[in-house]
């Protein structure tokens with residue numbers, strides 16, 4: 001089988017699919033413009049047939065091992081269980097790991113069926129352990145539901161449930177140690193993510209709480225031990241005496257571009273080679289998927305060529321801050 005290797009020798013085995021560009025939360029740093037309705041017309045969004053056709057090409061031709069669905073909020077896409085049912089059939093002929101990143105609000109409703117239909121991994125986002133602050137950050141009063149979703153996912157056997165926490169100075173940096181405590185009796189992995197600049201989020205250097213600073217503070221109270229493994233994004237630590245673990249994602253202070261193995265497809269079928277570009281797609285799948293003149297082999301060849309254009313590393317923070325067409329709610333992280 002071929003591999004998706006770029007000109008710097010990086011092999012791509014991880015595909016992230018945005019299922020919808022709208023969300024049922026309005027986190028001020030991610031969805032400040034209130035993408036509660038999709039900015040796309042229905043016919044601009046890839047259908048399940050199109051998504052599945054693409055996934056089959058990526059997996060069969062290039063050995064993609066893991067697919068993560070994100071958004072917007074993936075659980076607001078209609079009939080998501082149908083998508084998983086169909087992918088679960090495909091998984092029987094070609095093993096591939098299916099993962100989901102969600103804000104947790106509708107998770108308890110969908111998780112049993114998702115799990116029955118092949119969902120392997122779940123990440124749930126939670127930036128605060130304070131109910132009032134949750135409302136300030138997200139615009140909604142769903143704190144209790146998200147906590148219940150985390151516990152429900154752990155009780156359903158997802159181990160670990162990954163909890164994505166974006167750390168921002170002056171917003172939730174005072175809760176760093178509370179989050180480590182939150183992992184004491186739970187099979188969860190708290191992932192402290194450095195705050196990143198995106199279109200519209202008015203990122204400022206002073207808002208950045210760097211991985212090194214976070215780690216120093218965690219170490220001042222807890223005995224943490226580095227966990228050696230192949231993860232090329234997160235720096236993972238055991239917390240002695242805790243069931244849960246803690247990780248740091250240093251996208252800004254110590255980027256990990258040299259080991260990047262990710263590709264992204266947006267809701268409207270544009271492939272992005274890097275999270276931080278100014279909206280210019282390297283490849284638009286929609287036209288070729290909808291043109292009977294394009295075979296699977298044609299599309300597969302286009303993917304292989306496109307990956308060769310991936311840059312060695314992401315642009316500087318100063319450049320990223322000037323980009324207008326790079327909104328997280330449309331990309332899915």
Ligand code: SAM
Nearest residue numbers: 030072073101102103125164195196328332333
């Ligand atoms: N709605 C889903 C959720 O809430 O997890 C999936 C989409 S959301 C865009 C994916 C992840 O990106 C969330 O964990 C969110 O906190 C994170 N994120 C959004 N904007 C970010 C930023 N500026 N810096 C770092 N992470 C960010």
